[in-house]
Amino acid sequence: MNSTSPRLLDFFAGSGLVSSGMDEICQTVWANDICQQKGDFFQKNHPETQFLLDSISNLKGQDLPEADISWASFPCQDLSLAGNRGGLTSSRSGLFWEWLRLLDESPKRPRVLAIENVIGLVTSQGGEDYRQLQLSLEERGYRVGPMIINAWHWVPQSRPRLFVVAVAKGIDTSAYESTFPNWLHSTPLQRAFSTLPNTIFWNLPEVKAPRPALSDIIEWNAPVLPQEKTERLLSLVPDNHVREIDNLPANKQYVFPGYRRTRNGKQVLELRFDGLAGCLRTAKGGSSRQFLLIWNKGKWESRLITTREAARLMGAPESYSLSENYNESYNAMGDAVAVPVVQFLAKHLLAPLAKLPLNSDVSSRKAPKFCLQP
Known part of the structure; x- marks a missing residue:
């Protein structure tokens, strides 16, 4: 300096x-x-x-x-x-x-x-x-x-x-x-x-x-949730969003971020389709956690955003040192x-x-x- x-x-x-x-x-x-x-x-x-x-x-x-x-x-x-x-x-x-x-x-x-x-x-x-x-x-x-x-x-x-x-x-x-x-x-x-x-x-x-697009910063090999949890998340996707993700090519990879919301007394998972993640927040409650629905060559997978992905979404350098604790690192980025x-x-x-x-x-x-x- x-x-x-x-x-x-x-x-x-x-x-x-x-x-x-x-x-x-x-x-x-x-x-x-x-x-x-x-x-x-x-x-x-x-x-x-x-x-x-x-x-x-x-x-x-x-x-x-x-x-x-x-x-x-x-x-x-x-x-x-x-x-x-x-x-x-x-x-x-x-x-x-x-x-x-x-x-x-x-x-x-x-x-x-x-x-x-x-x-x-x-x-x-x-x-x-x-x-x-x-x-x-x-x-x-x-x-x-x-x-x-x-x-x-x-x-x-x-x-x-x-x-x-x-x-x-x-x-x-x-x-x-x-x-x-x-x-x-x-x-x-x-x-x-x-x-x-x-x-x-x-x-x-x-x-x-x-x-970059969201797909450019994704850790495609990160662990995913059990299939039953993925099915549960898919069941929360509103009908108008389901139409957006129907008939995706089987040989491609796509990622759709979403937050759980309560609409008209019903819990839904609202997705984005613009290549952007929603605004990161501190991980204090279920509604603050941003999920990813991943279409991985013919199969649906799901998981939370990883801490390294969160750091990339904040533009932090790859050398930025994170914690092994998920909530600590996610909070550090979301805030x-x-x-x-x-x-x-x-x-x-x-x-x-x-x-x-x-x-x-x-x-x-x-x-x-x-x-x-x-």
């Missing part, structure tokens, strides 16, 4: 995939998480990085190393559509305010901030949670730009996430901005910031690179940030912003006028 590379603090670091994505672009100088299992993954895969296992509530800003970028993937449980929707005032997602406290206590604040969370933050409390988040950053002297980026641009997984990048006032970011919303700004996101006149519209290159998305942001926005000079004349530049784009 070049000594001039931007220095990064990785909060709520989990299993370390953010730091993996930062490799070769930024230098993670310090990381923190409260979970022992995730901390073990982090330290096993990033032994050179200082890692502190502790609650963020116990930390003091004056004790943190100086850095150019602060990244926070704070807990999403109170913001997720699958969670309790308690919002930013709830105990878990409310740890965002502890991260802000550390910013306030720091002798020298990072010039760039990056926040990652579920897209439910955009609509939580009618969008008010997002607005309070952005305003809290603006009050601390930052200009703020939100984006929604789906990992499916790089990996065969549907994983849309909200990314908020804020930069200190006095840095000329015009080369990285557009006048109007673009591919990074969904309609719900635009509604959330429509009353915030100082919002930045980050302008990043659209992703053109081809991505992480996709590596290529981090790489994309680090290369095209975070590192360039961190290297820009401060200019006190820039802070008065007027923000572009906003009108909702389709």
Whole structure:
């Protein structure tokens, strides 16, 4: 790592995939998480990085190393559509305010901030949670730009996430901005910031690179479930999906991911047919487990996604060290940030912003006028 590379603090670091994505672009100088299992993954895969296992509530800003970028993937449980929707005032997602406290206590604040969370933050409390988040950053002297980026641009997984990048006032970011919303700004996101006149519209290159299909990352020789369990899963496939998988060629291999759902009081296994896995989650319940129905040259097989497949779906390197415990490894991936998305942001926005000079004349530049784009 070049000594001039931007220095990064990785909060709520989990299993370390953010730091993996930062490799070769930024230098993670310090990381923190409260979970022992995730901390073990982090330290096993990033032994050179200082890692502190502790609650963020116990930390003091004056004790943190100086850095150019602060990244926070704070807990999403109170913001997720699958969670309790308690919002930013709830105990878990409310740890965002502890991260802000550390910013306030720091002798020298990072010039760039990056926040990652579920897209439910955009609509939580009618969008008010997002607005309070952005305003809290603006009050601390930052200009703020939100984006929604789906990992499916790089990996065969549907994983849309909200990314908020804020930069200190006095840095000329015009080369990285557009006048109007673009591919990074969904309609719900635009509604959330429509009353915030100082919002930045980050302008990043659209992703053109081809991505692998789910079948490309599958471990075809992985152990499968007993045939009776496969038959049980097949019986849960709804009729309209059964029609999609009827009459497959006997000499081919296909894979169809699916989650069990309750529809109209009946349990079903809903499949995908677009070559993508559904969004990985933590393995806490039956509905969170993603099954694969595999057509293997004339025979149906089934199994859970393997931990190595989960790592590939997150864009983790093949060298990433996993645990022998299935749930530990699956949770480490399901509760992480996709590596290529981090790489994309680090290369095209975070590192360039961190290297820009401060200019006190820039802070008065007027923000572009906003009108909702389709």
